Amino acid sequence: xxxxxxxxxxxxxxxxxxxTRISDVDGAIGKLVYRGYLAKDLADTATxxxxxxxxxxERLPVKKELEELKALLARExxxxxxxxxxxxxxxxxxxxxxxxxxxxxxxAQYDPDAKExxxxxxxxxxxxxxxxxxxxxxxxxxxxNGRKPVSPSPDLSLAANFLYMLxxxxxxxxxxxFFDTALILHAEHSFNASTFSARQVASTKAHIYxxxxxxxxxxxxxxxxxxxxxxxxxxxEIGSVEKVEDYVKRVLESGGVIMGxxxxxxxxxxxxxxxxxxxxxxxxxxxxxxxxxxxxxHLEKIGKAAFExxxxxxxxxxVDFYSASLYYYMGIPVDLFTxxxxxxxxxxxxxxxxxxxxxxxxxxxILYRPxxxxxxDYCGPEECSFTPIDQR
Ligand SMILES: CC(C)(COP(=O)(O)OP(=O)(O)OC[C@H]1O[C@@H](n2cnc3c(N)ncnc32)[C@H](O)[C@@H]1OP(=O)(O)O)[C@@H](O)C(=O)NCCC(=O)NCCS
Numbered sequence: 001x002x003x004x005x006x007x008x009x010x011x012x013x014x015x016x017x018x019x020t021r022i023s024d025v026d027g028a029i030g031k032l033v034y035r036g037y038l039a040k041d042l043a044d045t046a047t048x049x050x051x052x053x054x055x056x057x058e059r060l061p062v063k064k065e066l067e068e069l070k071a072l073l074a075r076e077x078x079x080x081x082x083x084x085x086x087x088x089x090x091x092x093x094x095x096x097x098x099x100x101x102x103x104x105x106x107x108a109q110y111d112p113d114a115k116e117x118x119x120x121x122x123x124x125x126x127x128x129x130x131x132x133x134x135x136x137x138x139x140x141x142x143x144x145n146g147r148k149p150v151s152p153s154p155d156l157s158l159a160a161n162f163l164y165m166l167x168x169x170x171x172x173x174x175x176x177x178f179f180d181t182a183l184i185l186h187a188e189h190s191f192n193a194s195t196f197s198a199r200q201v202a203s204t205k206a207h208i209y210x211x212x213x214x215x216x217x218x219x220x221x222x223x224x225x226x227x228x229x230x231x232x233x234x235x236x237e238i239g240s241v242e243k244v245e246d247y248v249k250r251v252l253e254s255g256g257v258i259m260g261x262x263x264x265x266x267x268x269x270x271x272x273x274x275x276x277x278x279x280x281x282x283x284x285x286x287x288x289x290x291x292x293x294x295x296x297x298h299l300e301k302i303g304k305a306a307f308e309x310x311x312x313x314x315x316x317x318x319v320d321f322y323s324a325s326l327y328y329y330m331g332i333p334v335d336l337f338t339x340x341x342x343x344x345x346x347x348x349x350x351x352x353x354x355x356x357x358x359x360x361x362x363x364x365x366i367l368y369r370p371x372x373x374x375x376x377d378y379c380g381p382e383e384c385s386f387t388p389i390d391q392r
Contacts, residue, residue, distance in 0.1 A: 027265035055351040076131035077152035092144040097220035108209030119358035126350030138165035188348030194218035202356040228337040231260040231324035260321030276322035283329035292325035
């Protein structure tokens with residue numbers, strides 16, 4: 001091992017491992033850009049379908065292209081009957097992210113493009129994944145509750161369709177708009193853990209389903225996408241504004257973490273949280289119950305202050321902090337929050353797999369193969385001499 005090289009368990013923080021044209025996160029000032037556009041502007045004015053087009057095809061669509069994409073997504077939203085039947089064989093208490101990860105690999109088995117290694121095939125598969133993941137997540141929720149899945153409706157946007165397939169009722173424009181915005185905000189975030197998982201798998205030239213399946217597994221973790229479900233569980237555990245201070249004190253004293261606070265990149269509030277928070281408040285007002293929003297707001301204030309008091313530095317809200325109460329108000333089951341994250345982030349994953357495998361411009365990505373420092377201190381400086389089993 002080269003003595004000059006730093007050997008630390010850094011989680012690759014601060015290491016730039018590739019170039020990308022897809023998005024940029026400026027953690028110092030809280031800026032997120034998708035292919036040159038501020039995510040905030042896209043969230044304010046674009047639709048999720050426009051963002052899908054932008055991320056996959058590298059530019060905003062004109063009207064005709066957008067209509068074609070919507071029609072394609074509608075055509076591809078159906079999931080093979082045999083996959084739905086397989087879902088019905090899973091135990092009803094299976095973790096939804098496990099079900100989703102398995103379903104992604106089932107989709108691969110039905111896709112002839114999985115045998116072709118080309119940008120066109122990868123793009124077609126990416127579109128299919130984007131179209132079918134909402135159907136799978138909604139179908140799983142109905143199946144585990146003993147209900148028949150609702151078929152996708154071709155006249156609805158992806159956001160409205162998901163809520164329709166989940167509940168059986170078409171959402172109104174305001175709820176659809178909020179959910180559409182949440183999907184835009186979760187669609188892409190540079191080299192986060194799950195995207196890096198997808199890119200690492202893609203760098204071996206495995207197909208997009210293998211890469212997305214790895215990404216789903218990565219997203220499920222509590223420190224990543226799994227945090228949104230845990231934020232809601234935390235809010236439910238706290239229960240009321242009066243109990244926030246005790247909860248924060250207890251968690252920080254025991255060395256635990258307050259879910260939804262902190263981020264590996266942002267050194268200021270996550271800009272997505274500033275868009276999600278007012279949507280959560282408005283959704284609460286709509287249904288006449290702002291309890292979870294109010295609780296979140298108070299927890300943000302107390303949690304930040306207590307953290308600063310203890311550590312002598314600031315901590316900030318991340319994307320999961322307010323998406324939790326927003327999704328809860330929309331009637332999405334708490335353990336589906338992370339799969340909902342996945343139905344948005346699959347857009348970014350797909351764009352990254354395509355870039356990893358088919359980037360035209362140099363420098364081209366190459367197979368990821370880092371090194372590790374072997375701590376082989378089992379038998380001193382020499383290798384151990386093997387002892388046959390009956391002499392140990
Ligand atoms: C996301 C996360 C892993 C980022 O971590 P990070 O910025 O690299 O910070 P580290 O994990 O290195 O933690 C630095 C210190 O701050 C503490 N810390 C970080 N986030 C914290 C939180 N939410 N609550 C309490 N303490 C926290 C850590 O325990 C650590 O303390 P230590 O120095 O005594 O060991 C971390 O903030 C976290 O666990 N947050 C909660 C889970 C979450 O919301 N995840 C979603 C991320 S989008």
